Amino acid sequence: MTDCERLSDRMPEVALLRSAWTAEEAAHLEACAECRAEWELVAAARRLEERAPAVDVAAVAEGLRRRLAEKRPARGRTRWAWAAAGSAAAAAAIAVAVTSGPDDGPATAPPAVAEAGPLVPLPELEGLETAQLDTLLRTLDEPFAGTSTLESSTLGDAADAELELILTTWEG
Amino acid sequence: MSASPVLETPSDHELAAAYRIGDEGAAAELVRRHAPAMGRFLYSSGALPDEIDDLVQEALYRAFRRLDGWRGEASFRSWLFAIASNVLRDEYRRRKGRRVLSLEDRDLPDRSDPDADLAAAETEEGLRRGIATLPRLQREVFLLRTQEGAGYAEIAAALGTTPGAARVHYHHAVKRLKELVR
Numbered sequence: 001m002t003d004c005e006r007l008s009d010r011m012p013e014v015a016l017l018r019s020a021w022t023a024e025e026a027a028h029l030e031a032c033a034e035c036r037a038e039w040e041l042v043a044a045a046r047r048l049e050e051r052a053p054a055v056d057v058a059a060v061a062e063g064l065r066r067r068l069a070e071k072r073p074a075r076g077r078t079r080w081a082w083a084a085a086g087s088a089a090a091a092a093a094i095a096v097a098v099t100s101g102p103d104d105g106p107a108t109a110p111p112a113v114a115e116a117g118p119l120v121p122l123p124e125l126e127g128l129e130t131a132q133l134d135t136l137l138r139t140l141d142e143p144f145a146g147t148s149t150l151e152s153s154t155l156g157d158a159a160d161a162e163l164e165l166i167l168t169t170w171e172g
Numbered sequence: 173m174s175a176s177p178v179l180e181t182p183s184d185h186e187l188a189a190a191y192r193i194g195d196e197g198a199a200a201e202l203v204r205r206h207a208p209a210m211g212r213f214l215y216s217s218g219a220l221p222d223e224i225d226d227l228v229q230e231a232l233y234r235a236f237r238r239l240d241g242w243r244g245e246a247s248f249r250s251w252l253f254a255i256a257s258n259v260l261r262d263e264y265r266r267r268k269g270r271r272v273l274s275l276e277d278r279d280l281p282d283r284s285d286p287d288a289d290l291a292a293a294e295t296e297e298g299l300r301r302g303i304a305t306l307p308r309l310q311r312e313v314f315l316l317r318t319q320e321g322a323g324y325a326e327i328a329a330a331l332g333t334t335p336g337a338a339r340v341h342y343h344h345a346v347k348r349l350k351e352l353v354r
Contacts, residue, residue: 008343008346011318012317012318012321013321015318016319016321018321037350037354038346038350040295041299041318041346041349041350041353042318044292044295044296044299044353045216045299045303045314045315045318045319046318046319047292047296048215048216048296048299048300049212049213049215049216049319050212051215051296052211052212052214052215052216052221052224053211053215053221053224054208054211055207055208055210055211055224055225055228056225057203057204057207057208059225060203060207060225060228060229060232061200061203061204061207063229064199064203064229064232064233064236065196065199065200067229067233068199068233068236068237071237
């Protein structure tokens with residue numbers, strides 16, 4: 001390897017201030033026009049970098065987060081979706097058991113349509129009839145009215161045999 | 173007497189692994205760590221100042237979408253630079269090959285010696301124009317070498333070439349830039 005090649009290899013380190021020229025290297029640089037021209041280029045490339053406009057890191061990060069969230073399957077939400085699916089299936093079983101008895105009261109007005117949210121696949125609900133789904137929706141709405149499902153008059157009025165059936169359904 | 177706890181800075185590898193299993197904060201840290209250098213790389217490669225944020229975001233988006241493509245032979249930053257270079261190439265294509273480089277007032281340094289500063293600014297802008305006209309591999313090798321201080325082995329890993337070829341690309345780039353800037 002020639003002195004020029006050795007010096008060339010060292011230039012980036014010196015330009016980035018990770019190292020300094022030795023006396024011997026400085027002397028070669030002084031005497032060699034080709035190496036000096038290369039050194040001026042490398043030093044100018046370093047200065048050029050310093051003149052670059054600053055990146056708005058916060059804006060870039062936020063834009064990136066939004067774009068990735070659109071494409072990326074949310075692992076955190078996956079667990080929640082499974083939990084929601086399990087709860088809904090259990091609620092459906094309860095609702096079907098409770099409403100299949102002979103003492104069904106008159107149908108109440110259908111609940112208002114909930115605000116559209118993200119779609120969560122619930123395969124457990126696919127086998128239910130429309131009427132059963134309506135009943136399930138009513139059942140799910142009840143706690144928000146300030147009453148517990150367990151204290152509802154529907155359960156309180158059930159006969160022992162019906163309660164047994166409900167318990168059997170819950171416990172599998 | 174117990175030693176005080178030492179807070180270790182996670183490596184890029186660790187942050188990438190954390191992001192893969194859903195840690196959004198790890199992605200934010202990688203952006204904070206590398207976005208400024210990506211901006212400087214893109215500017216030196218000829219990107220317009222007003223477009224740098226968008227180009228950086230696009231490059232990072234592509235990187236995070238195929239994070240498994242980074243196997244660690246090259247540094248994460250070198251790998252990002254290679255992706256940023258692809259993004260810039262696509263931007264040139266979108267403009268049908270037109271490379272828009274302008275010497276704007278804002279690009280000029282504000283220093284005390286106007287003559288020397290103007291000469292330095294013209295050299296740097298000439299270099300920037302020259303770099304933008306280099307073949308892609310020469311441009312990438314030159315910038316990775318001069319601005320990141322990357323070695324030829326690392327550059328080779330990032331750009332999918334050999335250390336020997338990277339060295340040849342660097343020397344071709346230097347030769348051509350000497351002619352263009354003189």
